[in-house]
Amino acid sequence: MSSNDKQASPDPAKGLVANAFSHTFLIVWGLLVTVPLIWATIQSFKTDQEIIHSPLGLPAEWRLDAFGRAWTKGHIGEFFFNTLVVLTGGVTLTMLLGSMAAYVLARYPFRGNRVVYWIFVAGLTMPIYLGMMPLYLTVGKVGEVTGLESVIGRGTYGGLILVYVAYSMPFTIFFLHAFFRTLPTTIAEAASVDGAGHVRTFFQVMLPMAKPGMIGIGIFNVIGQWNQFILPTVLMKQGDPKVLTQGLLELAAEARYETDFARLFAGMTLAMLPILAVYLVFHRQVQSGLTGATTK
Amino acid sequence: MRKGRGWFITGFLIAPIVLYVVYVLLPYGATALFSVTDFDGLNPDWKIVGFENFGNLLDDEVFLRAIGHNVVVLTIFPIITILIALFFAFMLNVGGRSDKAGVRGVFGSSIYKFIFFFPQVMSIAIVAVIWRRVLQSNDGGMLNALLMKLGLVEQNDPELFLADPTPAFGTPQIHIGSMTLDIPVVLVCLIAIAVWGSVGFYLVLFSAAMQSIPKDIFEAATLDGATRVQSFYKVTLPLLRDHVSVAWVYLGIAALDFYALVIGLTPDPGGGGPNHASEVMSSVMMSNVLRPSRYDAFAYACATGISIAIITLLFAALQFRVTRSRDKIEF
Structure with missing residues (x-):
């Protein structure tokens, strides 16, 4: 070709x-x-x-x-909003914390470095539903212990965001760790000679250099967290804000009793559009990002 | 060495580690702990009961049948997906016209890749909504309506597809002790949907690998008089061995999971219906919590989860041993 x-x-x-x-x-x-x-x-x-x-x-x-009916009566509009809130918080925090941890683990040898790295990577081998039953209790407990029940407790945006971030850590760290290792050391050293501290070197020198890797894993996390449905199904119960995947599945279940099929199909179409748009623009990066990650 | 190195390392690692430990490691640990108790999910007065829950699993007909279903998926799903993906990858890269420059890929290969890959980025919720309607068990479903139009299905006798618990293609039901091995129609439908969703991903994976094979190897093969089919079996396949192994492991792990498809597409609360015909290990685990038939359902579900994890890890380890490449070919 x-x-x-x-x-x-x-x-x-x-x-x-x-x-x-x-x-x-x-x-x-x-x-x-x-x-x-x-x-x-x-x-x-x-x-x-x-x-x-x-x-x-x-x-x-x-x-x-x-x-129109899907957006209002089917609550698709509301689900969209919830998904956007969770996705914005989730992906931003995942990228920030993931790149920080990957950078330190990739470029700062210290006692226990390998152990920490392997504990993170071990999370890749575990099926996500394995911890689901205790997780529901854990999220409630964290809210109680910290006294922030309305912010990160059960059924809150914050609680769901933190869980998304935690479950995105293994792959994000694994991917970016490999990326930071390939970056040349000389530039970081030059920055250090010029008097830049560790934190400044990371944010102003290393992170911009890692941009291609950040975009790749960023797309991966956007798609992954947008499509996530096991975590919200377990954590968000009746009356809590629901995300799109969860809401759509419930709409599909309701369609058995209530006959508004057009609304269900319209809801599905609306939910498909954003991912189609992202895919249309970034399909090359999405394809190489998702498959390339597999063979690393 | 600059000052504050220790503080910097701690500062950057503390938040990721705390989140990971609290929300991932502790729940996994808790699952392991509760699996040997009689915890019901609420009452804090639980006690250790040893491996009783695991013993019960060995007598649980629903769980044993679910293992059988996973075995069926494990034998059919990866091989079909890999074969179709390899076939299409070959078509895309060397299926086109040949000229003086040698064999080339077909026209529009990136459009094909774009379309084939798309199901991979759709959420399981959308896949579920679409396929539930396509495979609807009356004349309102797309496939039934299509088959009726073609005269392959009677108007008053539609195919049940996802609602059909009977064995597919007249396959026998094998009983070994309290274990049942069967291939219900609904399970075949799920496998078909899984293949539909996965082929594009592995096509792109294999296609990228084929493109990294230098063209002169194919040209040399052509000069030596090899046909397309020969060059596929003798040149492409051996050079793709590592990628096929990786695909095998990933698809195998996906086959042992299958949770999302089952819960999204099959009837009964928590999925697995009709009448447990599409139950897989993970759906049994989750529905054990949703449909408690015993007071310590929570602990029992935890024991189920630990069993699945052990089976999955054993499989992964076995696969890596079997498929580990003996000699790596560099080019």
Whole structure:
């Protein structure tokens, strides 16, 4: 696919069969991936009657009212807001604390350095649901002990944010640790000669140099925390602020009793849009970030 | 050495460590501790009961059947995903026309990658909402409606898909002691959805690995008279061995988990339905807390969790031993 291939004169007969063969299979899989998504999106423009009686047809009239109902009555607007609050706090804190810890562990040898690093990385091997039952009690306890029940206690934004950050630490540290190790030492030394302290060297010299790594792990954490649903399902109960994934699953469960299918599909479409937008812009970084991280 | 090095290290590490210990390590530790008690989640007067909970697990038919389901997923899901992903990666990179410059990739490979990878970034909630409706067990579901239109399914006898607990494709139900090994239709549907979501990810992974193989190796193979198929088996596959091993381990761990799909897509509170036909180990653990059938359900669920963790770690260790590369090829 590189551009300099174009200079070679193509031989049309050779490989034409292989080419058609490849495209056939690739297009079939492409349809398998996209048709369910497009079908579900189209349903949000239909009436309930159309959804039930002609599931494959297009809407007689492209109606937008289901989106309004999803946003207000389906509480999608509220879920969006909650998700944004948690995501902003969660990703910011994750990046800050994760990069700080990774930097120190990567560049400051001290007694116990390896132990701390491996304890963090060991968290990658554990399935997340393993600690879920005690976690519910832990979050309540932390609120009680610190006296900050309304800020970081059970069912609060703060509590959920701290839990997100804690569970994002292993991978963030693992990823950035490898990144900080590859940065040249000379620049940090020069900064030190110029009289910059450790903290200033980190924020003004090292962190800007680590930008590509920070963007990669940042995208990873945005997607991961946006899609997180086990943690909020366990921690946020009836009456607590709900995030989008959790709210959507509950909307889907409600749809069994209440027949407003269009609202459910519209809610799903709305929830899909932001991630689609991020993916459209950053798809290269997302693809290489998510897969590259796997093989590290 | 600059002053304040010790303070700097402490200052930068303290917050991450405290958060990690409090919210991750302590709960894991607590799960391990409560697994040998009769704690009910509320009453602080619990006592140690030893390995009784683990013993009960060995007689728990729902849990044993769930292990069977994980084994089924573990045997089918990784291999299908890897085969499809490898096939498409090969198509994308060397499936195109060949010319004087040698074999080249197909046109529009980055568009294919863009589309195939997309399910990977969607939340499980969206995947669940879509697939529940696509596989709906009446004529309102997309797949049923499509099959009816094609005349493959009778109007009054729709496929049940996710609501079908009967064995798929007439597979037998095997009983070994109190353990049941079966492949219900609902489980096959879940595996299909998992493959649908994962192929793009491994396609991109393998594709990147194929691109890092120098072109002259393929050209040399072509000069020696190798066909495309031969060069795939004799050149590409051996050079991708490390990546396939990594994929195998990751997919295996995902197969032993499967929690999100089960809870998002299957009937019954807490997932696993109908009638435990799609129950996997992790869903049994979580529904043990949601549907307490015994007073110490909390402790019992903890013991279930510890058992799953042990099984997963054993599997991972085994896989790494088996697939560890013997000699690394550098280029």
